[in-house]
Amino acid sequence: MEAKKALQRDWSSLPVEVLNLIAKKLSEISDFVCFRAVCTAWRFSTPSTDLLPQFPWILVKHQNKPDLSFYSIPSNKIYSIHASKSLGKWLYGPLEGYMLVNLNYQSLWEFGDPFALTLQLSLLNPLNNHEILLPAYDFEGLPYRFSCMGEYVFSYGYADYQTPKLVFWHLGQDNWCELNLSSDYVNCKHICLKSMIFNVERETGVTKVIDIATGTLVYVIPPIEGYSAVGSEFIVDAFGDILRVFQHDDPYTGLVYDTWFDVHRLEIMENGSPCWVKVDNIGNQAVFVDSYNCFVLRAHDFAGIKRNCIYFLTRISHGEEAPLYGVERIDIMTGAREHLPCPLKEPKSWFVPSLLSL
Template identity: 35%
Template sequence: MAETPDWSGLFPELLQTIARKLPDISDFVNFRAVCTVWRSSAHVSDLPPQLPWLLEERGSLEGDLRFYSLFSGKIHTVPFPNSSGNSFCGPAHDSIVLYNKTTHQISLLNPIADKKVVLPSLSLDIAWTNPIQVGPDPIWRGDSVVLSGIFVGYKTGFVALYQPIEKEWMVIERNISPNFRDTYYNGLYFLNKEYIGTTEIINTVTQKMVHVVPPPPKEENCECCAYLTYVAWRSTYLVQSAGNILRVVLHTLESLETYKTHFHIHRLDLGGENEGKPCWVKISSIGDRILFLDNKNGFSLSCRDFSGFRGNSIYFLNKYSHGFALPLYSICRYDIEEARVEPLTCPFANGGTWIVPSLR
């Protein structure tokens, strides 16, 4: 009978090399669970960049969380701790943002590592809020936590920034607008007003509006305008991608039998190709970047970190809604160069939101 090899005898350098090449966080966790030697050789900081997981849409915080791994195609179930009194604002990067309407406290919960960070109270009468940015390490690296939302009464909105250096929230009130999309980058807050198409840029230090960018020219030969036999709708996203602000517009055409989806992408030129004024410039490629879009927000990653995944593409949730039936969702990949949609497997018919799994 052959002897069972002593896997704990592998050189630590070899173990570290193996750990850093594990593309799925569940494999990394299982690797560290083999024995004490393997655990000590694979530090949490050795976790390679991770593809997002899809967090199943949920109406409450009760019950377990379910995630779908785009890489492995597996569903992971994570117990959710008791969060009485908290409401679910949404995920941002690797955290779930919780808001307690009684104490006005904002918490960041990493559901994978089961770690919770409590931020100072945000003493506002908030009817609804959505996380825009939570950096990879908002406590130790000084990354801002940025939320936007609407006050009770739905008359005005706000953007709130928490920076660990000041250890307090800065709140900027803004006019409310239906179907808005927003993002934050490098001290600037970008707010797209869908119903008129303009994008406001607010300096969060001075709290003053510095630019109002007009919408890009209407697309020529746009099928959404050409076919009245279709039910057509669009969704606009503002996405920070490798230092650029992108305006990504998803067009969907629905007939009784088919769906057609395509994207228009523009990059914000602050220098101004339009007589020195900021403007949107149409682009046909985003290089090696991959965009991930859900129903509200979007972010980008580099395909160089993920073997087998191509850049210049968009992963998004496609909504199917015939008649008065409840909408169903699927994950799709859009090839920007070929303007082609590729349906993928999605186990959550009611949709979800993207979250980057982390052990920090």
């Protein structure tokens, strides 16, 4: 009789306080979604804002299909998400729970002359299919790359096929902003961050910092000691600090075991001059790196993230038929590295899952 009563119990009548306690224990987004799908009462008692911050997912390189595949390291699960608005497009990210979406180069040629095409970029949250259209902009010449950094989307191209130009958009702006650069900035890595543009000269490693609002040169930062042009350069906002993360790659192999990182923090000396200072401890933070992006998270906000580490997607081996890719975690202080399981054949980029809409 007691068992029969238990089966007939109306679980939807659980007190809201109890439901909230249960929801806050669900660290995996799939469990949270299933919990909210039980009944109307459970859904309305647990808003999307109750979802715990999620360990970044890994987006696999996708073909011309509307379904995206993501891998979750903590749960060891692959999620297939139907995102029709990503069909035939490139995805970059992450940016505030969204990814930057634009037509891939094959699609550009299908639409005609890509050099005369006005691209329609957007931000897409693949989990709820919410899309934010960016302002239209007539790019003069095909931009070689779009990037997301912090709250900025930017591209580097040429104003008249000779003069270098940065075009950038800040989250919430109504229009793109333009900044024509001198020939001194042709061979530079350009990064928009905290209302500044950091231009790193590839050959010398000198960093020139330009104020976005005025276009004036603010700082010239000397190169880091032992600078090498072989590798990938990232400058990121680390919750108030500005970090320069350099990924050294062996030019002959490009394999994971021939990759290492240096981390520097921007500091202002007593005489007012800026410099990059090498650090081996970034405290309760972790850095995530892929081929295009780099971002920093607070480790204590995310279940499973190890502090003072770098997580990066990389190629482990070339393989006879296809290269083998994986995820590596490196302790910044000790240099100790650990291979993390990843069943994806070709991981493309990190994505921080969120159910919220901007």
